[in-house]
Amino acid sequence: MAEPAAAAPPVDRLAIVGLGLIGSSIARAARRYGLARDIVAIDGDEAVRDRVRDLAIADRVTGDAAEGVEGADLVVLCVPVGAMGPVAEAMASRLKPGAVVSDVGSVKGSVVAAIQPHLPDGVALVPGHPIAGTEYSGPDAGFSTLFAGRWCILTPPDGTPDAATERVRALWEGMGALVETMSPEHHDLVLAITSHVPHLIAYNIVGTAADLEAVTQSEVIKFSASGFRDFTRIAASDPTMWRDIFLNNRDAVLEMLGRFNEDLAALAKAVRWGDGDALHAMFTRTRAIRRSIVALGQDTAAPDFGRPRPEEDGGKA
């Protein structure tokens, strides 16, 4: 990870719109690693602004997007996907020539379509998506190392000046992230399978369990350690953010969900007919993917995610 540089920071004035988990983490990291001379925090929610002032993670705090982006050479929108268009429209007239606008939305095609039309000539759009987060929300949930060792995908539309992309890349690399670029369409397909469908499924099974009449909710909760509880963490993510993701990446989600359902039907058939060989073969090949994820540093190899035990020595006899 980058340490505070003696040279000029890659960003002069950084404006962050939306100080939730991601926005507040960017503010903390940008200051900690010396990535911006000046940080402006913009949020429409007075309670959030008050917390940001108390936390002292920005140089200036305002509720007015247009006023807040004045003089900024990089503006990062950290609001739910459905709010990107209105925010872009509100601030567009005050963006300075040469400014770069970025975002952290989990869907890229619809975000480009929502933001791009509002931007004046001479302002570049470099959409971004950090693959990092937790199930918690709000300015108190953020921390400066959230992006360290995690990937950030940039999806600059055709014709974006290289210098604009490099400015955004410098911010993310400065926060310790690994940067990859791809088209917005490909991003949306990749994330549909690695993120959106898994979340939909997790939300779904937690809902199914809550509705059973033969099994009580207290039994579901008590015996959750058998697999179910990992789904509940995912299903505890921010509802507004996830509603917007599904509304804005509909086609890719439904395509991937269709494939998931075909595969699940085949697996259910193997269960119904007692095809042990098919089940064993399927359960064996999925182990290799897990090993690759741990090897690549995208997860811990600690058993059970290293959840704390009553005695931290692990009790090895």
Add this chain to the structure above:
Amino acid sequence: MAEPAAAAPPVDRLAIVGLGLIGSSIARAARRYGLARDIVAIDGDEAVRDRVRDLAIADRVTGDAAEGVEGADLVVLCVPVGAMGPVAEAMASRLKPGAVVSDVGSVKGSVVAAIQPHLPDGVALVPGHPIAGTEYSGPDAGFSTLFAGRWCILTPPDGTPDAATERVRALWEGMGALVETMSPEHHDLVLAITSHVPHLIAYNIVGTAADLEAVTQSEVIKFSASGFRDFTRIAASDPTMWRDIFLNNRDAVLEMLGRFNEDLAALAKAVRWGDGDALHAMFTRTRAIRRSIVALGQDTAAPDFGRPRPEEDGGKA
């Protein structure tokens, strides 16, 4: 958790058949907390027996189940569900009168049916299922605090002497587990939704992702932190154990899977038609279940399961 008792241990001779993750954890915990005077480890695999001897977690190690259970007042079968019947048959003739046989299988109805017919008169069966484990297998994966604060479900068939159930309960409570009893049938229904269907779904989505042609496997692995990686941990569990679970709890699994599919169809419809209110309502109510699980101590509230970050201070600015 119980500390070593000055009184006589609740079990005189404890025989454990199968020294994998669960069996070796029982051996470690029984010794550490003084729950048996004498521990016999029985395993058909020579490599496992060698490891158990090296680890020194039993008083005696043998490959012969019949010889190993002689004189034992409690025998715990820790083999895959499909192997329970053959093991019971092999050891039955040498069980001493008054002995209690238990197991740790993840399915209870079929395990009772597989073991019960082999047991001689005067030997009681008290099936058990500890809701604890990790994605790792084998004698090296075990540890003595695996069961601390976790639930263990006992499913004694009608007519089981209370004293037999109490002997098994004493073992589990001595290892720090919380014990609950229910019928084998109800157990299988509860576990179908809290464990078996979640595992089937996790295996399934990891398989779906591996088969895509438009998204490379390396992209799936790189960007797994967006939700997918939690499924891969579950899908890295022991294939033989899980094959046997699905072959032996078929009806309950297919019933719960049917409900899951109905709910998923409704959710997919909300995505297709852009019904944001329905999505938001669904994503909101699942948060309450997560909170209950954390409140009950069945999971950590640490963000992202407390996965270690490059800087352990969390980087709060």
